[in-house]
Amino acid sequence: MANQNQKRYPAQSDFPDLSKSNALLKDYLTQDIYAKLRDVRTSSGFTFDRAIQHCLDRVTETIGIVAGDEDSYTVFADIFGPVIERYHKIVRAECMNVTDLSPEKITGEIFDENYVVSTRIRASRNIRGFCLPPFCCRSERRAVERSIVCALNSFPGGEYHPLSTMDDALCKSLMSNHYLFRTPKVGFQLVSGCARDWPDARGIWYTEDKTLIFWVNEEDHMRVISMQPGGHVKEVFTRFCNAMKQVEQTLKIQNHQFMWRADLGYLSTEPANLGTGLRASVHVKLPNLSKHPRFYKILSSLKLECRGTAGYGSAIKDGICDISNSVRLGVSEVYLVQTWIDNVNLLIQIEMRLENIQPIDDLLPM
Ligand SMILES: Nc1ncnc2c1ncn2[C@@H]1O[C@H](COP(=O)(O)OP(=O)(O)OP(=O)(O)O)[C@@H](O)[C@H]1O
Structure with missing residues (x-):
């Protein structure tokens, strides 16, 4: 050796x-x-x-x-x-990472539900003192699972489902309804080392109505997800903020804290998830705009990203796009979510103009 x-x-x-x-x-x-x-x-x-x-x-x-x-x-x-x-798109020396989980500061309660099919806000968190999923050993992974599940016991109305004992039918239905991460057969999880020992110590906690979800030991130690059908973004963000505060407090009782640094915010396996670790997304109908030649340029200038509705790497189907913030570092949660809300509303406005064959130039950010 x-x-x-x-x-x-x-x-x-x-x-x-x-x-x-x-x-x-x-x-x-x-x-x-x-x-x-x-x-x-x-x-x-x-x-x-x-x-x-x-x-x-x-x-x-x-x-x-x-x-x-x-x-x-x-x-x-x-x-x-x-x-x-x-x-x-930041200068790290000037980058301040301040957490702001105050949903009351958000303006814009609800997206136009003629366009927005569902709304989701998630963030990644990792516990200090343990290696991250690409490198943790089995005992660390199990210890992470125990700590998170113990913290979640303080949450009402939900239950933890370990992947190792979950029956196939439930697993498939959770995946096809967008609640559960996919089994890594190809892709990032497999090649980065995150998928070693799969499915040991992985699992999902969810409330009965599946509006609050926690993923355990996928790409990060924990993912907190708030989601629901329709466009009620304020409800989704409020639930997210409350869950985030509560889980941090209950982990603290076990003497755990999240990995965090002033210049990088919350630390994650992938640098894309640093800072707030937050990805706010809508599944939104943009059949005209998504075919427009300037679509991706518009998204990039608004610091937005587009995925298909089956998640990262999937293609847009029937004009329905997953539109989310591409940047998560150097701004607070409130700033990030507010900017994303404003920009999603702008995309919807552009889509309406295109539907009515009207010019869009005055709406464009560049
Ligand atoms: N607004 C939304 N409404 C319903 N389902 C959603 C929404 N946004 C994402 N999803 C679903 O969540 C699942 C996970 O999505 P995806 O892997 O793209 O992103 P993620 O969980 O944010 O993580 P990562 O960015 O690390 O890939 C997928 O099934 C996707 O369809």
């Missing part, structure tokens, strides 16, 4: 082949940086090669690097720093 003191070939000869990748990593990983990072380890032993392995195995990755533990963001900062700035 190789040990850390073993003499290795110069780092240039091990430089990874990223020629087929379009990931952001490719723009910043130089031979010099690789030489500097190849042989260092985080406090729990995570290496740079592990952090970028999924990018070599899967050419469709957008970012190309994951964290295996909290320390990864410090030890591999030469790469994480520029990649995070570019993805989140």
Whole structure:
């Protein structure tokens, strides 16, 4: 077995082949940086090669690097720093991460339900002291599950369902109704290491009406999800804020705290989920706009992203899009959700104009 003191070939000869990748990593990983990072380890032993392995195995990755533990963001900062700035469109030195879970500050109670089919707000959280899913060992993963389930026992009206004992019919129905994450047969979870030992210590907690959901040990230790049919965004955000505050408090009783840093906010496996960790999405009917040649340019200038309604990587079907904020870092939850509400309303306005074959130029952000 190789040990850390073993003499290795110069780092240039091990430089990874990223020629087929379009990931952001490719723009910043130089031979010099690789030489500097190849042989260092985080406090729990995570290496740079592990952090970028999924990018070599899967050419469709957008970012190309994951964290295996909290320390990864410090030890591999030469790469994480520029990649995070570019993805989140921020300057890290100026970045302040302030949590604001005050739903009463939001204006705009409800989206036009002629267009919005359903509304969902989720955020990722990870518990300090444990490795992240790409690198945690089985006992850590089980300890994370126990702590989260214990915290959730204080929530009324819901129940935890471990994946390992869930019957197939329930599992399929939860997935097809968009409540449960997919079984990793291909894709990011598998190649990043998050799916080791699947389905051990993974599960879902949900209320009977499935408007409040917690995912355990998928891509992050925990995902908090508030969702419901229709467009009542204030209800969805209020439920999200209350759940987030309550779970943090109940974990504190067990002496746990979330991984957090002033410059990066809540830490996550993927740099895309840093900051608030929050993705607010609507399934919204945009049959005209989604076919417009300027659609993706409009989204990008509004810092929005579009997915298909079957989740990340799926295609738009029947003109129904999943529209969400693409940036999560350097702004508060209230600011982020308010900006997203305003921008979704703008997209709906543009869609109405296109329906009536009216010009849209005066509505466009650029
Ligand atoms: N507004 C929404 N209404 C109903 N279902 C939704 C909504 N937004 C997302 N979903 C569903 O949630 C599930 C998970 O979606 P998806 O994997 O794209 O995003 P995520 O959970 O935010 O995580 P990640 O960004 O890490 O992929 C999918 O089944 C998707 O259809």
